[in-house]
Amino acid sequence: MAKKAFKGFNKDLTCRGFQYEEGKEFETARAECCEEGFHACEYPLDCFGYYNPAQSVYHEVELDGDMDQSGSDTKICATKIKIGARLSIAGLVKAAIDFTMSRVNKEASSDERHGYASATGDYGASSATGYRGASSATGNCGASSATGNCGASSATGYRGASSATGDYGASSATGNCGASSATGYRGASSATGYRGASSATGDYGASSATGNCGASSATGNCGASSATGYRGASSVSDPTGVAVAWGHEARAKGCLGAHLILSDWRYIGEKYSDGDYKYPYRVESWELAGAKLVIVDGEKIKADTYYRCINGEIVEVDEDGEIAE
Template identity: 35%
Template sequence: MKAFKGFNADLTCRGFQYEEGKTYEHDGNVALCSGGFHAVLLPLDVVNYYKPKDSVYHEVELEDVAPSRDGDSKVAARKITVGAKIGIPGLVKAHVEAVWASVKKPSEKVTATTGDYAHAATTGDYAHAATTGDSAHAATTGDSAHAATTGDYANAATTGDYAHAATTGDYAHAATTGRYAHAATTGRYAHAATTGDSAHAATTGRSAHAATTGRYANAATTGYSAHVRSSVKDEGSIAAVLGHGAAAGALGCWIVLTERDDNLNILDVQAFKVDGKKVKANTFYQLVGGKLEVAS
């Protein structure tokens, strides 16, 4: 199982020394917070445990994983293989892909519509709602229940914990209010928003915005002229722009900025902590010529 793990800068974790490329096996009981090797399945959950300032992150491969969960995507395993180092931009990109994949998994409880202007709604736990027509909405209120839309102007919303919302059409929005619930959009002018703790928002379309208000909640965009904001006063929250765009954050969080040329080739990627001095809180910034500038 592919996962992500944080370490101290010297590649130690709780006093244990790791090495990249090495495999380690735990002899005792495997359970969250008591035994085994711990990692997270959703990339950005790793910053809940290891803050960016003093940590390094690696992709890892897990074997014999304990089935229980501890709120977010943290798991424990008997065997771990330490893979390549991955930076904050890499975590963000991987997280966008992971969130999007999570809402596309099949379920035994699904309400689905295929016509334009057709809505789908569910209220039970673990029940999913999906629509494929334009201007069609999907909504769920139960825990672990997902909502997904593929048509233009179609919105997806969830209110339960661990419930994800995803849209692929232009002008289509995704929103979640529950804890550990993620929102993702891929269409142009499509917004993603989360309000729950440890809930992430991600967009990949042009001029698409992502915003989070919960603690330990991260926001990321990869589209052109896309804006991202984290309103959380916490070092565990990240607002990242991987395309052309700007990022803003509350005091204490981090912003990741990408500069690209007219052909969308990456020129530079930098991370900044919103310290209130060099980087002001709730102010949108962008990279220009490799330097931090207030966005116009």
């Protein structure tokens, strides 16, 4: 019986050297988790543990044939796979909340004006649908959703999913590998954990990723995207938006007409004998050397291309933040 799942890929839709293609089906002889077969996760945010949101893309997939299950999370592998549509961070958050809601009894819900709902257990689900409602999920893999205007949603557990869909809504994911999405007008989304992903798709929305290797995206008009963690990635896809890369070795990209703010940090911490950084994740290992504001003009600064500020110069980098050759 076919099973719906989610899979992470490199930006070119490869995984461990194998080239996939959207809409195509693939088949192999044997399925054994971590050894052979096509791997995917039933819980969408489990993909973050294998593919960093700052460097990856995610697709819905359909698994079939012989299957094997991993015991550590929801990872499964199969002998057959069909690659479905690509999902944005907001899409992953919605899928994660749908996954949790469909498998547990709602621990708390509120649909009244100014109502409050809270879920504290692992895989708990919390929802607030009224005006200025507040929803919170504190357990691991919890799901929190606020759909009313001015609502607030928070997921603090490991791989939690938080969503605010109403206008002026606020969404926050503070656990590692968590995902936060704000889709309403002037919505605010924040992901503070390691490998966290934050997305703001509404006009005048604000998205922030402060954890190391986090990913932040703003797609609405006049949106703002910020990545302040080590090697974070910030992007904006509307010409009225701004992407800020303020973390150590952080990078930013934008569409034609967008603005990028790139910080320049100097490493002053200890190094190994081969020159590699010893403590790059420590704030005290860096000092701010400056910053630059640039416009994506399509000539000096290309569209949909990551840039960093290094030693006072604007440098093109690849999807991983390494200097492009």
